[in-house]
Ligand SMILES: Cc1cc2nc3c(=O)[nH]c(=O)nc-3n(C[C@H](O)[C@H](O)[C@H](O)COP(=O)(O)OP(=O)(O)OC[C@H]3O[C@@H](n4cnc5c(N)ncnc54)[C@H](O)[C@@H]3O)c2cc1C
């Protein structure tokens with residue numbers, strides 16, 4: 100394949116970025132999207148040009164480190180894949196591909212396609228845990244939990260923290276990220292004791308960090324590479340409301 | 347001749363740990379907050395250690411090179427985590443897990459450490475469950491188990507094919523809580539480049555701030571490495587692409603001994619290499635061998651589609667060769683058997699470098715829903731990578747570099763040969779001998795991090811309570827920082843003609859061809875020479891773009907590849923030294939008539955711990971003789 104790549108270049112946090120155009124020949128459709136960028140970079144390096152910075156680590160869709168805005172869509176055109184799993188088969192020969200970093204106030208760009216997602220860690224710090232000190236745990240089977248409850252907790256807990264939900268939301272809301280954590284932990288008996296305080300603290304932190312409100316457009320669910328359901332947001336709202344009533 | 351003191355407590359095996367805990371030194375809670383601990387790494391081992399040590403009241407600083415501590419490579423582990431709960435009433439016990447690990451490791455691991463790992467395994471499951479890990483449950487609401495290779499009991503706890511994700515996130519959340527409480531501090535996007543040793547003790551690290559490129563100094567009363575494995579030395583592996591051996595190498599060069607570096611696991615069930623551009627291999631968890639049957643065509647070079655090959659023309663070679671364990675033989679055995687079939691011309695697929703893993707029977711017996719409940723995420727992953735549907739057509743798999751059993755030598759307290767420097771999780775050598783059993787790495791990581799290190803580190807820190815905060819403006823920090831900067835400058839200034847990745851690929855090929863599943867004196871000597879030549883070429887012809895004081899991913903990569911060369915040499919030297927076959931280390935010259943590894947217990951029943959002697963000097967070998975007082979050392983058999 101022969102491609103025209105329109106890629107966002109930005110030196111660092113403080114500089115203004117701009118798009119650069121690169122023509123790339125001999126792209127194989129067997130490459131993944133990131134292998135295509137690896138290939139571009141190897142060319143740039145040998146031409147004495149600066150390679151494009153982008154994040155990735157596991158390259159199998161689980162660490163959440165990768166994440167690009169490709170032709171205006173988070174993680175590209177395919178459903179339920181991360182950028183590292185995206186195959187070049189999804190693109191046509193001689194097409195132009197626009198590649199940008201996540202765009203969101205809560206995720207500042209630090210170089211080219213790399214963003215700072217520490218705000219997600221801060222959200223978890225605000226309460227996205229069960230306070231069980233090492234050594235305090237009871238025997239695991241002493242609390243039985245319905246299979247379907249655990250399965251639902253698992254479905255909420257598979258979030259990889261990539262940030263696509265925020266990046267795709269017109270309000271830059273982190274409700275799906277927070278909702279899935281609150282739901283996972285509130286479903287489990289072990290996490291119930293802190294369910295209320297967890298919901299309140301995480302929502303407060305979300306506001307403090309400049310994430311927007313949820314207006315239920317559902318874009319986050321549609322773009323989530325793990326297919327996490329928007330029903331987690333409803334659950335968060337219920338937990339939050341319940342918490343507020345109790346207040 | 348050995349100066350290695352493994353500090354194994356006296357007494358019967360099952361009592362060692364409780365006795366040790368009862369006699370070990372303690373630090374008064376009021377003194378703990380005056381003591382700083384650095385933890386490098388935030389995977390299953392690092393995050394659990396950091397959180398648990400912070401809970402005890404020490405000041406903890408955690409470093410990781412990813413943008414968030416949640417992304418450590420542990421997140422990718424799939425199939426499960428072992429414990430001896432005996433929920434299945436299949437006669438499981440601490441001793442049995444201990445025995446399975448010792449035997450699986452082909453009698454090259456340290457008894458006392460392995461037993462302790464088994465002993466705390468139940469607490470690990472309790473802890474994870476309490477922290478919200480949604481381990482799979484039966485319809486009754488009780489926890490479910492499955493089997494893994496090399497054992498005959500069902501002791502593996504799992505969360506579909508994402509056990510590592512769920513456990514790592516639980517440990518991460520525990521760490522986030524400690525950060526919230528001000529007891530731990532996280533340094534993300536920070537690359538540790540050296541360890542600072544003062545008066546013989548580990549006192550801090552030199553790290554590169556990946557975003558700004560700045561070289562920074564951090565001090566502590568003790569330093570813990572939880573930096574994972576270096577299977578990426580083979581270039582293609584099942585590990586995250588940035589996993590590396592630089593921390594282990596830095597420790598080695600500062601005086602920590604590196605043990606059994608050649609003992610590396612090649613995992614039997616990875617999705618095969620599909621093309622030349624590939625940057626990594628995707629694992630298909632071993633748990634799949636619970637229900638999947640491995641086969642190749644009986645006919646050489648049979649290129650028919652797998653579903654067109656009738657039952658009687660399939661060779662279920664694992665079931666044939668190993669009737670007792672069948673598809674659940676340990677990894678080293680399964681990998682070599684796959685290689686043997688492929689080398690003999692029976693391999694599947696275009697390249698002939700793959701075998702089938704077939705779920706037809708299991709789906710017929712249990713139904714698609716049950717299979718999807720157990721392995722849904724893995725089947726989806728397979729489908730994404732290969733665009734074939736494993737519910738309809740058997741998977742194609744092939745062995746891939748996966749895990750390093752070898753690592754930094756540690757004593758019973760998990761301390762390296764540098765006082766105050768600890769190594770936990772995959773970065774140490776202690777529990778898996780010459781071959782790791784499935785679902786026992788997450789266990790070891792969490793055992794080390796939650797339950798062992800937080801206790802044993804006190805023994806050292808108890809003598810440090812009068813040491814004030816370690817200053818970073820001392821000559822030791824100065825020198826370490828200078829050396830780090832000089833090396834980075836050198837890499838940038840080379841300005842050669844070849845990319846870093848091209849060197850990494852070539853290095854990987856040399857090792858894969860000559861020092862992976864099968865090795866010989868001849869292949870190893872050849873590999874050593876090739877590695878040395880390539881290393882020279884690297885240091886004269888590599889091209890590292892950009893500058894030091896900026897976000898420069900290529901420079902970080904260059905440092906890692908430069909370190910891989912040194913590690914590769916050490917791996918080969920260790921493999922040459924071990925003139926026997928054991929577990930994953932298969933020297934062609936030493937095999938039984940049936941082609942199984944033939945150990946030489948008289949000469950090699952030891953841990954080979956290598957001491958750095960200076961640049962271009964051969965390392966010095968120290969031997970920790972292994973004593974087996976609680977198992978009978980036998981020829982492993984899975985027939
Ligand atoms: C695909 C796959 C599946 C697996 N499945 C299973 C399974 O089902 N069950 C099981 O028991 N085991 C499994 N394993 C093995 C297991 O996942 C690993 O052995 C284990 O997770 C290692 O954990 P760790 O905490 O030691 O290191 P890692 O999780 O690798 O973490 C290393 C940490 O060190 C940091 N680090 C490293 N070097 C530096 C440096 N120089 N500076 C700063 N930070 C640094 C990294 O940022 C990271 O945080 C699997 C492995 C793979 C590859």
Ligand code: FES
Pocket residue numbers: 154155156157158159160161162163164165166181182183184259
């Ligand atoms: S690199 Fe890990 S999810 Fe893409």
